[in-house]
Amino acid sequence: MTIYFVGAGVGGIDYLTVKAHGLICKADVVIYDALADDEILKITPPHCLQINVGKRGGQISTPQDKINQILINYGQSYNNVIRLKSGDPGIFGRLSPELRAIAPYNIDYELVPGISSILAAPLWAGVSLTEKNNSQNFVVISGHNPESLDWHILSQIDTLVILMGAKNLPRIIDFLIKGDRPLNGSIIIIKNAGRNNQQIWTGTLNNILSKTEGIALSPCVIVIGNVN
Incomplete structure (x- = not known):
């Protein structure tokens, strides 16, 4: 069981890395941000759960604590969980609090860069x-x-x-x-x-x-x- 923190890059599918594309194509769960392109979600398998946790200024947003709990819950229950972040996950992407949240549960994770x-x-x-x-x-x-x-x-x-x-x-x-x-x-x-x-x-x-x-x-x- 692994959570992949994947950079969705910019624009649509064309700007995914090869690795990101392959992971999304076999994902069990995709937990995605508001700025991730909807076209990317179309390449997930039919069984894949898609969970929108978008955070946009001035709009109703998913609290970070709730996102953390979603990651913990699904990270313990599914084999291939994608945390899809727009651009690169390490740039203004609230990566650190999510990694800290899953750390006590010994959930495996991998960081996959994206084009910022x-x-x-x-x-x-x-x-x-x-x-x-x-x-x-x-x-x-x-x-x-x-x-x-x-x-x-x-x-x-x-x-x-x-x-x-x-x-x-x-x-x-x-x-x-x-x-x-x-x-x-x-x-x-x-x-x-x-x-x-x-x-x-x-x-x-x-x-x-x-x-x-x-x-x-x-x-x-x-x-x-x-x-x-």
């Missing part, structure tokens, strides 16, 4: 995160709680990649400008990266809010830097 939107979304937008002359480094941050971050330091980084930052975008921009980031600095927003309804907005710190006014941007990846 951190890397894929900028590429789909025609952006290289690193360039020899323009961007020699990049930093990935969560936009959930911008007040907790050191924007004086972050403002000096060549390229910033921000996940879960749509709601707090005005504050993030304000922090960057106060940290002496140029008003004409480039910003790109990629919504629903890798899907049929993918959308991309480009602009500067000075005008991106007016360009996206009234638009629901989540889920999106935000790239700030001179890399386009």
Whole structure:
């Protein structure tokens, strides 16, 4: 009996790893997040139980304690349990509390990497995160709680990649400008990266809010830097 913590990657089945595809095709149970593509669930066996434990900001979500208990219950009862997380399971995926929850029960587990939107979304937008002359480094941050971050330091980084930052975008921009980031600095927003309804907005710190006014941007990846 094993729980496989599998990265669903970005987009649909095409962006699963070969290993992830093989595991899902023989799964007894798939416990999946809100951002995992529905197409992936179609390759599960007929007997497979599919359990939605999605967590989305501003919407009714499955509490983490309940997810932990589901993993314990099914991990002790079924041979091949897939905990399907969008992107890569180790990036903003609440992996640690789930591993801690199953540890006392001696449930075997395996971690299966996935393609993160951190890397894929900028590429789909025609952006290289690193360039020899323009961007020699990049930093990935969560936009959930911008007040907790050191924007004086972050403002000096060549390229910033921000996940879960749509709601707090005005504050993030304000922090960057106060940290002496140029008003004409480039910003790109990629919504629903890798899907049929993918959308991309480009602009500067000075005008991106007016360009996206009234638009629901989540889920999106935000790239700030001179890399386009």
